[in-house]
Amino acid sequence: MPRSHRRAFTLIELLVVIAIIAILIGLLLPAVQKVREAAARTTCTNNLKQIGLGTHGIHDAMNSLPPAIGHFPAADTSWQTEAPPVWILPYVEQGALFSAIRAQGGINPGTAGATDYNGNSPVVPKTYLCPSDATYTQAPGISGSTLQSFSEYAVNGHVFGTVTTTVSGGLPVSSNFSWVGYKTFFSGFPDGLSNTILWIEKVAVCNSAANGAGGSRWAARGQGSWMPTIGDVEGTGNHLAPTLKPQVGVSSPTQCDWFQPSSSHTGGLQATLGDGSVRFISGSVSQATFNMALVPDDGLVLGSDW
Template sequence: MILATPRRSAFTLVELLVVIAIIGVLVALLLPAVQQAREAARRMQCSNNIKQMGLALHNYHDTYLVLPYNASPQSNDGPRQRGPSWLTRILPFVEQNAAYDQLVFTGDFTMQDGPSPNAAVLQQLNVPGFNCPSSPLPKKISQPTNANGDVTLQATNYVGITGSYWKGGTTDTVSASPQDSVYGDAVYNGMILPVGSKSDTISLTHAQDGTSNTMMVSEQSDYFYNASGDQIERRSSGHRGSTWAQGGGTANWTSNVTTVRYAIATEGGTGNGANYHVNVALVSAHPGGVMMGLADGSVSFLAETVNFAVLTGLADRQDGNVLGEY
């Protein structure tokens, strides 16, 4: 007589728990790898964004034989004339001709004091390449205006470099020509400058240290953190007019540019206390450092741990010092 083997109809509870535990371990091992892969893709996209900005700056330079300037003297008689940012000026070179052709280069681009004929166009304008895909910061910022109601404008995560507060290659020797104001100390030994500081004649040939050793663009794509660990949103595109405005003009508050005075991700200090200050530090949502665009059109990653003298040397186009490793 042959006895039939009993058939199992289901997992036991213990077996089910073991399977669930194994799956949980595999997910725990896989999740960081997935996150790292996503960040690597985002970092590559950010690098491409800055690469496209570098190409736009070179194409602008080929067209006008100078680099775009970011500010011009403002008149205090009547409604102030606060002009467009360098990012606005390169719009035709990032495939935004349609928007650029509708702009009127008069009036107040900050929309803070007087009416702007550009309010409707700028509200609709969005350039995906002006935002870092890793950034947790809002991509748009709303603001009241004097004569155009409330507007919502794109806020970029990238910033032009006007120079270094410290003589390039040093960390304690103040530059020979800081422009003192209540908003910090701007220095114009970099590449993206205001009119009135010889920026109307600044070209790539003025990168005396070499275009591969001079920074033009970098990031402000993450929050800063104070001593209590609180998040602080501060970037040079975060004030009135956002991405599209130059700020207050020469020797005044600024937008979309910074003079390097502090190490990467430094919170607070003179000129680094508000988003319209002139020394807002570089900061990035990418782990370990910031992306930067050099004057030769290349893009590099600069570690947060880099010797600060290297950062000041990169920001100063004419210090004559040899850069250390980064």
């Protein structure tokens, strides 16, 4: 009985198969990346929602919002002045971390590494990290959950601080910024809670700096500080800069300015509003609308691009 012979693939057929596989991979890879970014964005949304709930929780317990930087309550001067990312820790299920920071004397904002007074880099809760941020692995001293900027979400200085705001040419302009605010949800938001930004995304590190600050800086208020804040350029002058708009699609520290809100998301970035909701703000939002969303008491109506 004659043996049957199996026909082998020719070189051309093999190349065709390889080409088809390569095409399929090329088609699938963008889809996988989109799914991954969608999942990361969902995590980021959940983080901001949790932070918003924590902010409302501390307000309910203390009858005011914490200051951008200060003692809280104001009469408690027994330890280092801190900022909202620290103050709300017990209200985002991080009470043990809050107690540890307090026991160590707080986080030292005067050091480039934002260490505590024992020289240890603070452990950053996952709630404060956006998985989409393409910059945090590109900065020195960052490893795993240890991030020298204590939060990748910035507070709105016009809410947690005190700013003198006037309206000029249909735009809110401001000066005389103070880190201490102690606003309440009942009287501090005449424009409406749903029309005012509380927290917003800000990538871990930016190399570009406005006002001659220069150098590689954390996405914070300055000098390697650990507390990201927007709308509060240090010193005097207008704290609603003409370029204070979302920087989106950031993939490198060289693509962002440390004074500005920023995100690695495509097309926009996310913010927690005063009512606790989370909103995706387009990167093409007008300057006027964005400025108005930062100021809780300018009496202006948000534009249609909000």
